[in-house]
Amino acid sequence: MSLRCDVLAVGTELLLGQIIDSNSAWIGGELAAHGVDSLVQVKVGDNVGRIAAQLQRLLTDADAVIVTGGLGPTHDDLTREAIAEVMGAELVEDPAIVEVISAMFAERNRAMPDNNRRQALVPVGAAVISQTRGTAPGLICPVLIDGTEKVVYAVPGVPHEMRDMIARAIIPDLRRRSGSDAVIVSRVLRTWGASESGLNERLDHVITELDGPGTPTLAFLASGWNGLKVRLTAKAATSDDCCAQLDHWEARVRAEIDDIVFGTDDETMESIVLDMCRARGLSLAVAESVTGGLVGARLTDIPGSSAVFRGSIVSYATDVKQDLLGVSAGPVVGESAAREMAHGVRERLGADVGLSLTGVAGPDEQDGQPAGTLYVGVVGPGFDVVHHARLPGHREQMRQFSVITALGFVRRALLAG
Amino acid sequence: MSLRCDVLAVGTELLLGQIIDSNSAWIGGELAAHGVDSLVQVKVGDNVGRIAAQLQRLLTDADAVIVTGGLGPTHDDLTREAIAEVMGAELVEDPAIVEVISAMFAERNRAMPDNNRRQALVPVGAAVISQTRGTAPGLICPVLIDGTEKVVYAVPGVPHEMRDMIARAIIPDLRRRSGSDAVIVSRVLRTWGASESGLNERLDHVITELDGPGTPTLAFLASGWNGLKVRLTAKAATSDDCCAQLDHWEARVRAEIDDIVFGTDDETMESIVLDMCRARGLSLAVAESVTGGLVGARLTDIPGSSAVFRGSIVSYATDVKQDLLGVSAGPVVGESAAREMAHGVRERLGADVGLSLTGVAGPDEQDGQPAGTLYVGVVGPGFDVVHHARLPGHREQMRQFSVITALGFVRRALLAG
Numbered sequence: 001m002s003l004r005c006d007v008l009a010v011g012t013e014l015l016l017g018q019i020i021d022s023n024s025a026w027i028g029g030e031l032a033a034h035g036v037d038s039l040v041q042v043k044v045g046d047n048v049g050r051i052a053a054q055l056q057r058l059l060t061d062a063d064a065v066i067v068t069g070g071l072g073p074t075h076d077d078l079t080r081e082a083i084a085e086v087m088g089a090e091l092v093e094d095p096a097i098v099e100v101i102s103a104m105f106a107e108r109n110r111a112m113p114d115n116n117r118r119q120a121l122v123p124v125g126a127a128v129i130s131q132t133r134g135t136a137p138g139l140i141c142p143v144l145i146d147g148t149e150k151v152v153y154a155v156p157g158v159p160h161e162m163r164d165m166i167a168r169a170i171i172p173d174l175r176r177r178s179g180s181d182a183v184i185v186s187r188v189l190r191t192w193g194a195s196e197s198g199l200n201e202r203l204d205h206v207i208t209e210l211d212g213p214g215t216p217t218l219a220f221l222a223s224g225w226n227g228l229k230v231r232l233t234a235k236a237a238t239s240d241d242c243c244a245q246l247d248h249w250e251a252r253v254r255a256e257i258d259d260i261v262f263g264t265d266d267e268t269m270e271s272i273v274l275d276m277c278r279a280r281g282l283s284l285a286v287a288e289s290v291t292g293g294l295v296g297a298r299l300t301d302i303p304g305s306s307a308v309f310r311g312s313i314v315s316y317a318t319d320v321k322q323d324l325l326g327v328s329a330g331p332v333v334g335e336s337a338a339r340e341m342a343h344g345v346r347e348r349l350g351a352d353v354g355l356s357l358t359g360v361a362g363p364d365e366q367d368g369q370p371a372g373t374l375y376v377g378v379v380g381p382g383f384d385v386v387h388h389a390r391l392p393g394h395r396e397q398m399r400q401f402s403v404i405t406a407l408g409f410v411r412r413a414l415l416a417g
Numbered sequence: 418m419s420l421r422c423d424v425l426a427v428g429t430e431l432l433l434g435q436i437i438d439s440n441s442a443w444i445g446g447e448l449a450a451h452g453v454d455s456l457v458q459v460k461v462g463d464n465v466g467r468i469a470a471q472l473q474r475l476l477t478d479a480d481a482v483i484v485t486g487g488l489g490p491t492h493d494d495l496t497r498e499a500i501a502e503v504m505g506a507e508l509v510e511d512p513a514i515v516e517v518i519s520a521m522f523a524e525r526n527r528a529m530p531d532n533n534r535r536q537a538l539v540p541v542g543a544a545v546i547s548q549t550r551g552t553a554p555g556l557i558c559p560v561l562i563d564g565t566e567k568v569v570y571a572v573p574g575v576p577h578e579m580r581d582m583i584a585r586a587i588i589p590d591l592r593r594r595s596g597s598d599a600v601i602v603s604r605v606l607r608t609w610g611a612s613e614s615g616l617n618e619r620l621d622h623v624i625t626e627l628d629g630p631g632t633p634t635l636a637f638l639a640s641g642w643n644g645l646k647v648r649l650t651a652k653a654a655t656s657d658d659c660c661a662q663l664d665h666w667e668a669r670v671r672a673e674i675d676d677i678v679f680g681t682d683d684e685t686m687e688s689i690v691l692d693m694c695r696a697r698g699l700s701l702a703v704a705e706s707v708t709g710g711l712v713g714a715r716l717t718d719i720p721g722s723s724a725v726f727r728g729s730i731v732s733y734a735t736d737v738k739q740d741l742l743g744v745s746a747g748p749v750v751g752e753s754a755a756r757e758m759a760h761g762v763r764e765r766l767g768a769d770v771g772l773s774l775t776g777v778a779g780p781d782e783q784d785g786q787p788a789g790t791l792y793v794g795v796v797g798p799g800f801d802v803v804h805h806a807r808l809p810g811h812r813e814q815m816r817q818f819s820v821i822t823a824l825g826f827v828r829r830a831l832l833a834g
């Protein structure tokens with residue numbers, strides 16, 4: 001039998017529409033991927049009585065509830081109090097947590113404000129999920145409802161803290177409680193170059209074959225500049241059985257769309273490009289215009305990127321393109337400008353591979369080119385090419401798509417070169 | 418007395434995280450702007466029993482419920498059935514609606530599929546909100562709960578259809594029922610430089626004063642590299658009264674924390690810096706190391722930034738710092754390196770203002786400096802300073818905080834210079 005875990009998102013700003021609750025959607029996806037049902041998800045404001053009332057209601061139907069938000073240090077962070085009320089337990093300060101939090105402040109040469117002590121309050125009987133990033137720890141709180149033990153999990157509303165605790169502590173705890181020894185394993189194929197509906201068409205008959213028992217489920221997850229993900233999820237007695245299923249069906253899927261699969265699971269286009277360069281002993285430099293620095297920012301988000309990435313020149317002003325990158329007079333959004341930028345930055349920064357991006361993010365057109373226009377230059381040992389692309393979306397989206405599109409061209413050049 | 422209208426978003430895909438429910442957030446904002454409280458917002462899947470159960474629950478506390486989604490023509494669009502169940506009314510086909518829908522198809526030279534007849538089903542006693550765009554009409558359904566008349570509004574999940582019906586039919590109906598003309602207006606002060614708990618302490622007695630009637634509510638919204646927001650929300654008879662309240666209390670709040678308030682409402686640190694430079698006729702160039710291009714990316718995310726931002730040099734490799742920016746040999750994370758980078762990029766790119774960032778994003782230390790170390794150089798007409806900061810967080814967060822921190826130092830330099 002599979003567990004039911006509903007979700008309660010806490011925060012008045014969520015009800016007022018000042019922030020859109022994306023946490024519960026992410027949690028719902030994670031739970032589904034691990035065979036846990038989530039049938040009701042609720043948003044409630046910063047009010048002890050209402051938070052407690054919603055917890056009570058959800059716990060009558062669900063085996064578990066994940067509460068996100070309301071664990072901050074301020075007067076309107078009330079999730080701890082509400083859970084204690086539902087448990088009928090006292091809140092007691094945990095000195096170990098106080099120590100951890102004060103150490104975090106000490107590291108920044110600051111004293112811990114008194115308010116943060118509130119984050120060390122733990123309902124008697126609850127277990128603590130240690131914090132790795134923020135100051136708020138998570139909580140695992142057993143609750144007795146009509147003689148049945150149920151559980152409330154509390155995690156911060158800050159997405160990266162929430163995600164870390166769900167993966168590290170809550171999913172394993174739920175799996176243990178479910179008692180089901182069925183194993184669920186997912187594998188993600190990351191693609192770039194086809195729309196969701198296009199992908200759907202190309203995989204049409206594979207999807208039909210997947211409709212039987214003992215076969216994985218397949219889902220598309222549009223993930224912006226992380227590509228369009230194809231997720232296969234297998235459920236079986238052992239992880240070996242799951243992997244056997246996944247290997248078979250990954251091969252079937254790849255047979256249809258291998259040309260646009262660039263990575264699996266946690267690989268990103270930037271990690272792929274950095275790994276390929278590292279393996280070939282090649283350094284990389286980037287000349288950016290339309291993206292304003294986004295490509296370098298994305299590459300350097302990965303620890304160890306300094307082994308490959310030498311740097312970039314963001315030539316936003318036209319004369320900077322000419323003075324610093326040696327771009328000749330004329331339109332700066334076009335094939336020759338892109339090629340000159342790639343060569344220029346490669347020489348300037350003494351790199352093996354030069355990548356350039358020039359285009360129009362919009363809203364207005366430029367050099368008679370419409371918003372969405374992108375030229376990408378890639379020059380290195382054995383290759384010297386310029387690609388032209390037309391990207392959809394408003395300014396921010398177009399710039400993000402430009403990053404994965406450009407790095408995708410570097411990947412192709414390295415594969416071919 | 419102000420009405421309470423809760424929200425129910427219907428769709429299994431919302432629970433699975435395949436689509437993020439942004440409808441209820443938008444509805445919550447609209448309701449608040451018209452003085453209607455929305456205290457609980459729920460997501461539920463495509464299941465008649467569960468939709469009906471959630472409606473029952475919400476109607477026990479709320480005067481009204483807006484249901485969005487589940488009005489499509491397919492077998493898993495079940496909102497109509499669930500509402501009829503809660504009303505204890507029959508569903509009857511409305512020939513007028515059938516005509517409208519078939520006319521819509523006729524316009525596209527197509528016959529109406531039989532499925533669409535389902536969209537003409539109306540619970541006996543309900544009023545219809547005519548459709549202007551999609552094929553699904555909305556519904557206004559009176560429900561008697563313990564002798565009190567309450568109301569369920571049904572609108573499609575398609576955002577533009579939903580928004581049209583809310584504005585055209587539902588808000589006016591709610592205002593009529595409430596008999597109140599209370600208006601709600603919010604104002605956000607954006608701060609950078611204090612932790613949420615630190616801010617809470619500095620505003621402690623203002624918060625106490627705000628506890629009375631006829632005063633705005635105050636909330637903190639931690640928004641990462643968009644700063645820490647202080648939101649004042651006033652409720653009064655007219656928007657003028659609201660603004661008077663907000664003016665008074667904004668002054669009170671500023672009296673305590675004006676040193677760290679950098680903007681209001683939609684202003685960001687980058688828009689502020691760009692505006693200040695533009696107003697002073699100053700151009701800006703950036704030398705980035707630890708942020709890898711993030712500062713330039715952030716600045717150029719704003720249309721029109723090219724009037725101020727000339728570009729940046731991302732000197733990730735040490736020898737690039739030396740060759741391109743003229744940084745002398747020695748540690749590259751430190752005060753003199755930061756100063757040389759700022760001067761170097763200012764000259765190289767011929768800008769009025771030079772900004773530099775060098776630091777350690779982690780996970781490992783560098784030049785004997787721990788992760789979180791940041792040095793910022795700001796040089797321009799009348800100023801030439803280097804700031805040192807210790808930032809919290811893991812790699813990504815530290816880099817994001819570096820951006821707003823560095824731009825904050827530019828703002829201060831321009832204010833002083």
